[in-house]
Amino acid sequence: MPQKNNLFQKLRLWFYVLRQNRFRDKLTKRILKFTSSPEGKKYEAEGAFIASHGLTVFPYPFQFNYDRSKVELGFSEEYPYFDYKGKPLFLPKSWSSDKAKAYANDVLKEQDAQSPHVYNTPLFTLDQEDILLDIGCGDANFSLESIEKVKKVFLFESDPKWVIPLDKTFQKWKNKVQFFNRRVGTDLDSIDLSKIKDLASQQVVFKIDVDGAEREVLKLIDPLLNQLKSIKVAICTYHQNQDASDFEHWFKTRGFDTSFGKGYMVFHPDAQIKKPFFRPGVLFAYRNSVTSLSNQ
Structure with a gap:
């Protein structure tokens, strides 16, 4: 029986890889046809990159600066970590060295200054009076990079594998970091943002990356907006086809x-991806509530 189960698992994996490869091949052809048409001329350079180098999430040459084999790992109590902009960023203990290196390489690539996914840009500066809410923080690389620039950090991550790595990453700054191993929401198993103390009349920064559940988070923060002194938001806009236009409209109407x-990013893990295929990675939004309310 174990041999039959093993064979079945291998067959399932083989069919999965086959389906994924077929999907990627078809998607690549659709993208190249689109970018070679007048309709897709705006993305001509990205299409040329894909034609030369294959389908990739980041269709830009900066990615060639990264090589997972060159990532150096350290270990503390068997937990792997890597240097993230001068600070150790810890990863789950259960990960192999190869998996940890691949993940670290992806983080470094994703947050490259030329990446569509980078948060730390001239558009999004933080200061010592800011309170950062990192919603869907994962490894919390943005919070780690920002920890010495802000007054306080709240981390929200429901995946339990990050509990100990985050504790180790922020050991030095425990006095200014609070971690919730739950998703944001209003039910008993989640964290209600309206119940967090000391946010009223403060400068608050929201970083939101929740794998396609961004709309739900926006509903939760909406009632808080007019209670805050000023608001800065970095929200991912690449998970679904309409994210960029929908989120931009949501913020502008407020x-x-x-x-x-x-x-742009080509988020090919989304099976529903469609024209124009290329999606902005992050939307930055800013508002001084006092000024905004006085003008309404």
Whole structure:
């Protein structure tokens, strides 16, 4: 029986890889046809990159600066970590060295200054009076990078594998970091943002990356907006086809100034991806509530 189960698992994996490869091949052809048409001329450079180098989430040459084999890992109590902009960022203990290196390489690539997914840009500066809410923080690389720039950090991550790595990453700054191993929401198993003390009349920064559940988070923060002194938001806009336009409209109708980061992503893990295929990675939104309310 174990041999039959093993064979069945191998067959399932083989069919999965086959389906994924077929999907990627078809998607690549659709993208190249689109970018070679007048309709897709805006993305001509990205299409040329894909034609030369294959389908990739980041269709830009900066990715060639990264090589997982060159990532150096350290270990503390068997937990792997890597240097993230001068600070150790810890990863789950259960991960192999190869998996940890691949993940670290992806983080470094994703947060490259030329990446469409980078948060730390001239568009999104933080200061010592800011309170950062990192919603869907994962490894919390943005919070780690920002920890010495802000007054306090709240981390929200429901995946239990990050509990100990996050504790180790922020050991040095425990006095200014509070971690919730739950998703944001209003039910008993979640964290209600309205119940967090000391946010009223403060400068608050929201970083939101929740794998496609961003709309639900926006509903939760909406009632808080007019209670805050000023608001800065970085929200991912690449998980679904309409995210960029929908989120930009959502913020503009609430008096925010908005801007997108540079470039585009091709989020091919989304099976529903469609034209124009290329999605902005992050939307930045800003509002001074006092000014906005006085102008309404």
